Structure formats: structure tokens, C-alpha cells
Amino acid sequence: MQQIRWNDRMINSMYKKLLILFAISFLLTILIMGSMIKIYREQEVTGNELRHLTEIQLGIDLLRSQLWFFSQRGDTESFRxxxxxxxxxSHVLQPGKAHNLQLANLIKMNDSLANLLKQEMRLKKLDTSPDKPQGAISSSGLLHARYNMLIQSMSEEIAYVHKTIVNNNxxxxxxxxxxxxxxxxxxSVMLSSIALSILRRFRRGSQIFQNAIYHLSQGVLGRQIIYDNLDTEFVDLAKFFNRMTSSLRMSMVTKKELETEVTRQTAELEKQKNQLEFLSEHDSLTNLLNRRALENAIDRAISRADRTGTKIALLFIDLDNFKPINDEKGHDAGDLVxxxxxxxxxxxxxxxDQVGRQGGDEFLVCLDLLDSFDIVAHKAQQLIxxxxxxxxxxxxxxxxxxxxxxxxxxxxxENRNELIHKADMAMYQAKELSESVCFDGETVLAKSKNAKAFGCEI
Incomplete structure (x- = not known):
């Protein structure tokens, strides 16, 4: 009975103090959660707007690049x-996709660009007619200038909208x-005041328990609290603490068992780390190097070639009839290919050598540490x-x-971007040719046997 009374006194005393601290802490937690949720929602809205702006910017960049190809080639396919x-x-700029963004100016500029493209189409028809107007070439030049002005204006408008969103957020x-x-x-001031009041009432007992818990954290399980001069509630708590340390002393794992578990978990973490590193650098479908990892490998190959005086050949490979197979046979067939x-x-x-997937049905092969370029044409034909x-x-x-x-x-x-770009252009040249050709006397063009064209040496 005496032990039960001690337990009741200890529990009641501690319960009242903890209840006060819990109530204030709970209110503080609710306030923090409400504030964080509000900030999170605001950041989520801003994030969605910025992601949509990024999607629009990518669309503008794609349009700019296609206009550049059209200005260089001027054929019907590039215009398409x-x-x-x-x-x-236009699809990205639709009102339903634009959220709360102020994109009216971008929509107008995009509509103006669409009208210019219609004029370009009419001008194309005039160019191919027998009675070609004298001013058709200059009109085409003016249209291309207008294209560039509109694209530049759209980029500036995107930057302005982006700045507005960031400033508002x-x-x-x-x-x-x-x-x-x-x-x-x-x-916090209120909570600290209450905690300080409780601390003053329990200063002597808390210091004793602090020392006892410190020794417990250091692994000393045989230390017992002397409670002769403590208050009643601390006496009860000290008895519980002493029983707890005795129980821990009998149930704690050995040092060897702990070291074994630490070793096992360390090995598991190292395995997971290696898996994550592999996934971050490789294409999930083919297990080849992804675009980022391949670009880093090409940069290292260029640096190595500068130091050692060796040479590099970059092969840009495109599958000619992959899309029909993927469309007609299904994605399983496309993935298998x-x-x-x-x-x-x-x-x-x-x-x-380094092999990577550039994207879609395009691959890159970097032939490293070459003494000369004599074997490149043969290697291209071997790959075909x-x-x-x-x-x-x-x-x-x-x-x-x-x-x-x-x-x-x-x-x-002179750098990786130029190397990839020239190989890409050479690949497009190869697609258009039906016979073996050397481009500018330097670039090897290789076409599949189905098109009766092969790589040629320098």
C-alpha cells in the first residue's frame, strides 16, 4: 500500500506539470503546423507556376531551334x-493549363507568330509558282526577322513573369x-517561463537525475541514485530508475553483438549507395550511360586527349525505322529493340570506349585513345x-x-558541344544521302545497307 501511495503521489505531481507543458506545447505545435502548411501551399503554388514557366520556356527554345533549322535549310520538312x-x-499556353499566370502577352505573341507562319506558307507557294514576285526573297527575310523579334520578346516576357512570381512569393x-x-x-517565452518555474521547484532532484542519466548514456548501468534526502516524488522516481538500470543491465546486448549489427547496417548502406550512384548515371531501360554521364565521359576523354596527344571519334547513331516498329508492334517491341x-x-x-543513350532512338559511341582516324570508317561499317x-x-x-x-x-x-553537334549534323547528312560520301573531307557519313550507303575513310 505504501508503494502504491508513493506511486500515486509521484504520478499526480508529475502529471499536473506535464499536462501544463503538454497543453502549451500542443498549442505551439498547432501554430507551427498551421504556419508551415500555409507556407508549403504557397511554395507549392509557386513551384507549379515556375514548372509551367519552364515548360513554356522549353517550348520557346524548341521553337527557336526549329526556326533556326528552317532559316538554314528552308525546306518543307523543317517548316513543318x-x-x-x-x-x-499554343497548347502549353492554353488558359486551362496556365493556372493563374499572366500570359496574355505571350498568347498574343504566339498568335502573331502563327499568323506569320501562315504568311510564310503563302510566300512559299509564291516562291514555287512560275510568276514569282520580285519582292518574295526580301519578304521572306522580313518574316524571318519578325520571327526572331517575336521569339526574343517571348523570352523577355517569360523572364518578366518569372521575376514577378519570385518577387510575389x-x-x-x-x-x-x-x-x-x-x-x-x-x-516560447510563455513556455520558458513555466518551465523555469518547474525547474526551480525541482532543481535539486533534477541535478541528481541529470548526473544519473548522463552516466547511463555512457553505458554505466551499475550506478544507483541515493535518495535519502530527496522529496517524496523523487524518491519514488529514483526507485523506478534504479529498477530500470538493473533491468537494462540484464537485458542489454553485448558489445560484440552491437558491433556486428553496426557492420551489417554499414554494408547495407554502402550497397544502397552504390545502387543509387549506378541509377543516377545510367539509362533505366538500356543500362547505358545516360546523357549527363556520357557528356561527363566525353569531357574527360577530351581532357585526356589534350594531355596524351591521342584522338577521339564520336559516332552519332540513329535508328532509321524504329518509330514504325514501336507504333505497329507496340512499346514492348520498341523496348526490346x-x-x-x-x-x-x-x-x-x-x-x-564509351557508349550512351542520347535519347529516344539515338545513341552515342565515343572511340577513345585513337592513334589515328583510319579505323573509324571501318568501325562505323562494322557497327552497321x-x-x-x-x-x-x-x-x-x-x-x-x-x-x-x-x-x-x-x-x-574544341569542346564536347561542338563534337556532338558536328556528329549530329553528319548523321542528318547521312540520312539524306543514298551513296557513300565524305562531308568536307573530314566527317564520316555512314548509312545502313538498306539505303545502299556506307562509311568512307578520310
Whole structure:
């Protein structure tokens, strides 16, 4: 009975103090949660707006690049790509997709661009007619100038909208943080005052328990609290503490068991780390290097070539009839084709070479540590022969055509972007050719055997 009375006194005394602290802490937590939720929602809205602006900016950049290709090539296909890019941008700028963004000016500019494209189409028809007006060429030049002005204006408008969103978010966040800080400070002062009052009443007993808990945290389980001169509630608590340390002393794991568990968990974390590093640098479908990792590998290869005086050849590979297979046979067939092509590429190059997926049905092969470029044309033809072997899908043989463009370092490019760009352009040249050709005497163009065109040496 005496032990029960002690327990009741201890529990009642501690319960009252803890109840006060809990009530104030709970109110403070509610205030913090409300403020954080409000800030989170505001940041979420701002994040959505910024992501939508990024999508619009990507559409504008795509439109700019397609207009550049059109200005360089001037053919019907490039003009069709410009129209597609403009229509995609119109889709992104639809009112239902624009949230609360002020995009009226962008929509107007995009509509003006659409009208200019219609004028371009009419001008194209005039260019191909027998009675071509004298001013058609100058009119086309004016239209291209208007294109560039509109694209520039759209980029400036996007920057302005982006700045407005950031400034508004910053102002609203500052106000919310200001009021939240005031509430938190007042609540903290109140909580600290109550805690200090409790601390003064229990100073002597708490110091004893602090020392006891410190020794417990250091692994000293045999230390007992001497409670001869403590208050009644601390006597009861000390007895519970002493029983707890005795129980811990009997149930604690050994040092060896703890070291074994730490070693196991460390090995598991290291395994997970290696898996994450692999996934961050490799394409999830083909397990080849992804675009970012491949670009880093090409940069290292260029630096190594500068130091050692060796050479680099970059092969830009595109699958010619991948889309019909993917559309007609399904995505399972398309995935099988991409994985098969990736496996064949890895098996056809040296360990020092780098193979990666550029995106879609495009791949890059970096031939590193070359003494000369004499073997490049032969290597391109070897890859074509290997990649054009049939791929079995559901008992059916699938055939893939290949186009390859090659660029060199040193000689053709000074950095990775130029090297990739020249190989890309050479690949497009290869797609248009039906015979073996050397572009500018430097770039190897290789086309699949189905198109009767092969790589040629420098």
C-alpha cells in the first residue's frame, strides 16, 4: 500500500506539470503546423507556376531551334517542324493549363507568330509558282526577322513573369514568416517561463537525475541514485530508475553483438549507395550511360586527349525505322529493340570506349585513345553490320536501319558541344544521302545497307 501511495503521489505531481507543458506545447505545435502548411501551399503554388514557366520556356527554345533549322535549310520538312513546335507552344499556353499566370502577352505573341507562319506558307507557294514576285526573297527575310523579334520578346516576357512570381512569393513568405516568428517568440517565452518555474521547484532532484542519466548514456548501468534526502516524488522516481538500470543491465546486448549489427547496417548502406550512384548515371531501360554521364565521359576523354596527344571519334547513331516498329508492334517491341541495340553496341566496342543513350532512338559511341582516324570508317561499317542483324520479337524478325554521323577531336571541334553537334549534323547528312560520301573531307557519313550507303575513310 505504501508503494502504491508513493506511486500515486509521484504520478499526480508529475502529471499536473506535464499536462501544463503538454497543453502549451500542443498549442505551439498547432501554430507551427498551421504556419508551415500555409507556407508549403504557397511554395507549392509557386513551384507549379515556375514548372509551367519552364515548360513554356522549353517550348520557346524548341521553337527557336526549329526556326533556326528552317532559316538554314528552308525546306518543307523543317517548316513543318516549325509549325508543330508553334502548335505545341499554343497548347502549353492554353488558359486551362496556365493556372493563374499572366500570359496574355505571350498568347498574343504566339498568335502573331502563327499568323506569320501562315504568311510564310503563302510566300512559299509564291516562291514555287512560275510568276514569282520580285519582292518574295526580301519578304521572306522580313518574316524571318519578325520571327526572331517575336521569339526574343517571348523570352523577355517569360523572364518578366518569372521575376514577378519570385518577387510575389518572396513578399508573401516574408509576411508569413514575420507573423509566425512573433507568435513563436511569444509562445516560447510563455513556455520558458513555466518551465523555469518547474525547474526551480525541482532543481535539486533534477541535478541528481541529470548526473544519473548522463552516466547511463555512457553505458554505466551499475550506478544507483541515493535518495535519502530527496522529496517524496523523487524518491519514488529514483526507485523506478534504479529498477530500470538493473533491468537494462540484464537485458542489454553485448558489445560484440552491437558491433556486428553496426557492420551489417554499414554494408547495407554502402550497397544502397552504390545502387543509387549506378541509377543516377545510367539509362533505366538500356543500362547505358545516360546523357549527363556520357557528356561527363566525353569531357574527360577530351581532357585526356589534350594531355596524351591521342584522338577521339564520336559516332552519332540513329535508328532509321524504329518509330514504325514501336507504333505497329507496340512499346514492348520498341523496348526490346532499344535494349538489343544497346547490348550490341557494348559488345562491339573496346572497354576504353564509351557508349550512351542520347535519347529516344539515338545513341552515342565515343572511340577513345585513337592513334589515328583510319579505323573509324571501318568501325562505323562494322557497327552497321552488327546493328542491322534481325531482332526476334514474338517469333518475328524485326529489321532496323542505321544512320551514323562521325566527328573528330582534334580537328573538327574544341569542346564536347561542338563534337556532338558536328556528329549530329553528319548523321542528318547521312540520312539524306543514298551513296557513300565524305562531308568536307573530314566527317564520316555512314548509312545502313538498306539505303545502299556506307562509311568512307578520310
Amino acid at each position: 517542324q516549325v509549325e508543330i513546335a508553334q502548335q505545341e507552344l 518572396e513578399a508573401e513568405t516574408r509576411v508569413m514568416l514575420y507573423y509566425t516568428s512573433i507568435v513563436l517568440i511569444l509562445s 532499344l535494349k538489343s541495340i544497346a547490348r550490341r553496341l557494348e559488345e562491339s566496342v573496346r572497354e576504353t 553490320d552488327e546493328l542491322e542483324k534481325p531482332i526476334i520479337f514474338a517469333g518475328e524478325e524485326l529489321y532496323i536501319g542505321v544512320s551514323i554521323g562521325v566527328s573528330y577531336f582534334p580537328g573538327q571541334a
